[in-house]
Structures are given as C-alpha cells and as structure tokens.
Amino acid sequence: SYALTQPPSVSVSPGQTARITCSGDALAKKYAYWYQQKPGQAPVLIIYKDSERPSGIPERFSGSSSGTTVTLTISGVQAEDEADYYCQSADTSDTSYYVFGTGTKVTVL
C-alpha cells in the first residue's frame, strides 16, 4: 500500500478559490478521484480520472494533475461547499483495493 497526503484544513471566503492538494508517489502512474463528504452523510464522488466531473456536479469543481500531486480546485466557493474532501487512488497490489487521502476540511469564512 502507499500514502496520499492532504493538508488538514483550507479556509476560504465566499466567492474566492479553494485549492486542495493531494500528494503521493503513486499518483505519477495512477488516476486520482475526489469525494466530498458533509457531516453525517456518505461521501459523494465529485471528480474522477484526475479531472473529469460526474453529471450533476457543479462546474466550479475541477481537478488537475502534475507529477505526484493532484489538485482539486473549487472556484467561486459557496457556503454549501463547506465539507471534508478526500482524494483516492486505486491500489493494484494484493494488499489493498483503495487508498484514501488524509482528508481536508474546507471552511467557508
């Protein structure tokens, strides 16, 4: 298995841009996926294959990748975007199936 590291918290004012990074050596060869989780709820997929957005996810959510770091960008942050965000990648070894990042709490000021 391997590790994916995220900053514990990001604070942003409404209308501004939030950027959340996820770092790990495996990301140089594997896609990253992003989930949003609000208190008491299940995670929701918001980005797949580094930068693709599932239907129904607002355009203000975008993803990018560079080397061993992927970035989730929330443009024009809204109060409803306050949540925990997790990156995830697949593990093709025989030790685990999925690896999740450490998680980032986004606070809208």
Place this chain on the structure above:
Amino acid sequence: EVQLVESGGGLVKPGGSLRLSCAASGFTFSSYSMHWVRQAPGKGLEWVSSISSNGGYELYIDSVKGRFIVSRDNAKKSLYLQMNSLRVEDTAVYFCARDDSTQEYLPYWGQGTLVTVSS
C-alpha cells in the same frame, strides 16, 4: 437508480461479533465487485474489505485479517461483513460501496451503519 442500504450496526462489547448487511438495488449486483469502507468518529475514510463479483476473491486491510469475513449472495443482491473478535478501534461508521466497472473508484455509497465497540 443505484441504491445501497446497510444494516446490522449497533453496540457490542470488545471480543463480540456483529454481522453487517448491505442490500443492493438498481443495478446488476452480480456484475460488480463490492467493498466496505469505514470511518472512525472524527477520522478519515479507510478501505476495509473487498469481494469480487462472483465471491471468489476477497481482500482485507491488515488490521481486520483473520477477524472479519466478507461475503455476498448474488441471488439476494446482498453484501455481508461478519465481524468477529471486535476491538474498540473497530468503532466506526461502515459504508457499503460499489465500484465503477474499472474497479478504480467508488461512485456509489450506502448511508452507512454505526458500529460501536465498548464495554
């Protein structure tokens, strides 16, 4: 519409057992691997176990190997997690999840069921 509904959580003493269930609907259950992911109170997401579409392949996180058993009944469209020798550190919300056909990520999740291990 894909739906996953977990049940079976509750309060159990250390060393006890619990069986979680996940009822699936809205897709061809027998065509997909299924997975359990947990989240301890105030903590992050942790993959726990996976089972292949026909049940022939299972995988577990090291901390539950030898204690947890994942299984499925494709006829009943149900996923199970038998949890034995439970420890305080197993306390978490347990989510059932279905993968994408590439098996690289989890687009569908249940609402979770809380397991509390405490004396």
